[in-house]
Amino acid sequence: MAEPVALSYSAQQVRSGDSDRFLTALFAPADRREHLFALYAFNLEVARIPELIHEPMMGQIRLQWWRERLDEIFAGAPRGGAETPQALAQAIAAVGLPHESFETILTARERDLDPTPPADIGEFQAYAQATAGELNVLAARLLGAADDATLAAARNIGTAWAMIGHLRALAFNAGMGRMTLPRAIMGPATAADVLKGRVGEALRATAQAVGAEAGALLSVARALRRDIDKRALPALLLAPLGDLHLRKLRSRHFNPLGPDLEIAQPRKQAALFFSALRGRY
DSSP: OOOOOOOOHHHHHHHHHOHHHHHHHTTSOHHHHHHHHHHHHHHHHHHTHHHHOSSHHHHHHHHHHHHHHHHHHHTTOOOSSOHHHHHHHHHHHHHTOOHHHHHHHHHHHGGGGOOSOOSSHHHHHHHHIIIIIHHHHHHHHHTTOOSHHHHHHHHHHHHHHHHHHHHHTHHHHHHTTOOOSOHHHHTTOOHHHHHTTOOHHHHHHHHHHHHHHHHHHHHHHHTTGGGSOGGGHHHHTHHHHHHHHHHHHHHTTTOTTSSSOSOOHHHHHHHHHHHHHHTOO
16 A cells, blocks of 8 residues: 655645645646645745734734745745745746745735725725735746736636635634725724624625625636636636635625535535536636
8 A cells, every 4th residue: 555645844734724725736737736835835824924923013024034035035045944935945946936926915915914904895806916816826827827818817816716715714804803804895893893793784795795706806717718828727726616605605695604604625626626627717
């Protein structure tokens, strides 16, 4: 009986902290899979900063640490030590990922340190695009894509995924005192209001608006399917997972705090398998 393959440090981090992206990365060629894990591990580290700090200044220090590591990587002199930067340096070198994309992500992540919710859905979507949208463009590049259509599809899918993710993480963020949904629809609701169930129809209206915008972005991405580079498919497989979550949200009348909103792992795996088998997203 064959011994199970040991997972790298990056793969372990992604499997435990971002299982959906972990599943999509498994469909990548073996020589690119580890690079995706390194990229997603980087994303995990910067996304988790608000969970680990008590003051915004500490978060800024952590983001600056990453800026310095990236400066070293792009200068061709990565410093030893932490495993995630080392693995990311190899991923960046593999295809020549652009420095500015990482700076876009880090700048957008500064928004996570501000407790003020986004003013409207446009600001909310811009943040989603600059974080998960830009990350998904990098993933598509790692897989060999460089054309405008594929990168646009990847950006729209990543943006939609982030918007859906903020609905899924609503209770978690509220527990940390954070409101990340647009206040133009939510109104003056606070994190405490969310935790105590005092948001009612405003929350449903917000979830419906966010879900509609995310669904529209997925449709725009799919309209490009005849022009995309098929090598980027693993980066685009977040789309069928997004469909699953949007359908579940609709079936629960757009209540993102309702019970049984998570999708069972076997169902996710099946959706990904059949999408990859057909070369569709």
